[in-house]
Each structure stands twice: as structure tokens, then as C-alpha cells.
Amino acid sequence: MLQFSLPAFASSKGSEMYDQYQMLRGVSRTFALSIEQLPQPLRDAITIAYLLLRVSDILEDNEVMPAARKAELLRLWDCILDERASVALLVDAVAELDGSDPEVYVAQCAHTVIEQLRGLPEPIQASIVGYVRQTSLGMARWQEQGPLVADEAELDDYMHQVAGIVGYLLTDIFAWYSPVIRERKAELMPLAREYGLALQTVNVVRGLRKDYERGWVFVPRTFYNQVGLTHTTLFEPEHLPAAMRVVEMLAFKAERHLAHGMTYITAFPRHQHRIRLACMWPLLFAVKTLAVSRNNSAVLLTEAKIGRAQVAQIMRDTRLLGWSNAWLKCYYRALALPVNSIAPSASGLASTKSTV
Structure with missing residues (x-):
């Protein structure tokens, strides 16, 4: 089991970031592993950026609020970030939600995250605010657009709003920190979007069932129509063989984005090993998650995830050798090999879920 200990805070903001x-x-927990091993001041900046994005996420993903209310609050959040509205309005709006949910709690503490944001260097503040606002407005538009995706272009648009933009944000912060990365920024930015789309496509695959149960299907209609299915029959046990062909279409798409994501990571200078690790770990976790999802009907019936032992092994291996691009590319290929899975029966759906 992964153990989490408090880092030795080498932050200029000290215990205020606790x-x-x-x-x-x-x-x-997995993104915390990546972020907390970053050098300062990147650790503080990306922690704050991540939490601001999670405020947007809870407004988008909340299972209680209707879509129109979510869009309204996401636009309010945009105004707050732009200092055109008080954060107290959002905190009051989410006060009655269940604060024992860690994500809800972040939204209820949005005022404290904003306070820490204002202590960051001005260029980083501007970058974070600009990209979080773009993401929030994109999420609001998708709440109004509806729960189905027509084709791959629409899926890419959604994923760009929630993840591709985040790739830009990370690259901006890294370029601010490192002169060498700054020189490579023009090369990195297109790959940064692909990096975000890679992680999000795998999220779509692993979250197929959960998203369906909350009323959303991110599989392009053009994918499941090819095999004679609808957005509802896609999840019916009697149609598993055809549905698994749709999962494979998504997997091929994910592979393309993941390959570009690996190019993104190897473009970072090798001496910035901690930055590379922070990007490497989520991508390699996604690569392995995709491998265990292929030929595995759990992705449609329950959920498929990698275990903590695999996460820990990836971290150990890459800490030691992840500075080498040649080794990393070989390691990527090994992780990507499909894992043979026993399909759970339609009646006794034994979950392959393991908390990471």
C-alpha cells in the first residue's frame, strides 16, 4: 500500500500551503505523488492550479445539480477568477453540498485557494487564471450542449476543454521556471495538448460505466453506430462482443495521443528529471490502465484500474532510469502490451477496481 507522508515544505509560503x-x-492521490516531488516554486504553483481546476471539476461533475445550474456556477467561477465577482458567492452556493466529499470540500474552500493564488508571481497568476477560466467556460458550454457526443471531433473538443488546456497551463509554468524549456516552448505546446488528450481519452475508457450511470456517454456516436449499437445498448451485457469493438476504437485513439504524450515528455531536458517524472507518471499510469482495459469487459460493466503495486513499481523504475529517453521509450512499449483479462460474467460482475 502506498504511504503518504507530509513533505518537508521548502515553500516560501511555508505552512500556509499545508x-x-x-x-x-x-x-x-496519484496526482499528489507527481506534484509533491516537483521542485519549488513549481510545487506550490501547480498545487494551486490543480485545486482551482478541481473547483471547476466538482461543478461539472456534481450529480445533484441540474446542468443549467452547473453552467451558471461555472460562469460565476469564471467571473470570480477574473475578479468580477466575490468568491463568497460560490462558497455560499455550494455550502449545502456534502463537505465530507473531498472534491466538494475544495469548492467550499475556494476562498483559501484564491488567497494562495494571489501570493504567486504575477506571470504565473495570469497564466493559471487564464487557462482555468478557459476550461471553466468550456465546461459550461458542454453542460448546455448535452450528454452525448456526435463524433470524434466533438469528443476532441470536449477533451481539449477539460484536459488539453491543462497541458498548455503546465507547459507555461514549466517554461517560466526553466530557460531551456522556455526555448523549446513552441515545440512543446502542440504536444502539450496531445498529452492532455491522452490522459483524458484513457479517463473516458476507464470511466465508461460511471459516466453512463450519471447520464453522460463520451463515446462518439459514429463509433457505436458502426457496430449497430446505440448509446444505451452499448452498455447492455448481451451486446458485449460488439461493445468491446467500440472500446478498441477508443483504445486505438488513446494510443495515438499517448504516443504524442511520450514525445512531449522526452522533449524536456534530461536534467529536469523531477519535471519529467511529474509528467511521466500520469502518462505511464494511463498507458498501463489502457493495457488492462483492452479485451476486458469490466470497462463496460464495472471499471478497470491498475493496482497500487503497479503504481509503486512504475515510480521506482522511472525514478532510477526515467532520465534516459531510450530506456523510457522501451519501458513505454512494455507497459502498453495488452493484459489478457478474464471477462466477468454478466450476472456476477466481479469488479477489477483497485483504488489508486
């Missing part, structure tokens, strides 16, 4: 790191761990 609560932010606690919230980060609460909403994503």
Missing part, C-alpha cells in the same frame, strides 16, 4: 497539500491528497 491545507492546500492536504486537499490535493484528498482529491487525487
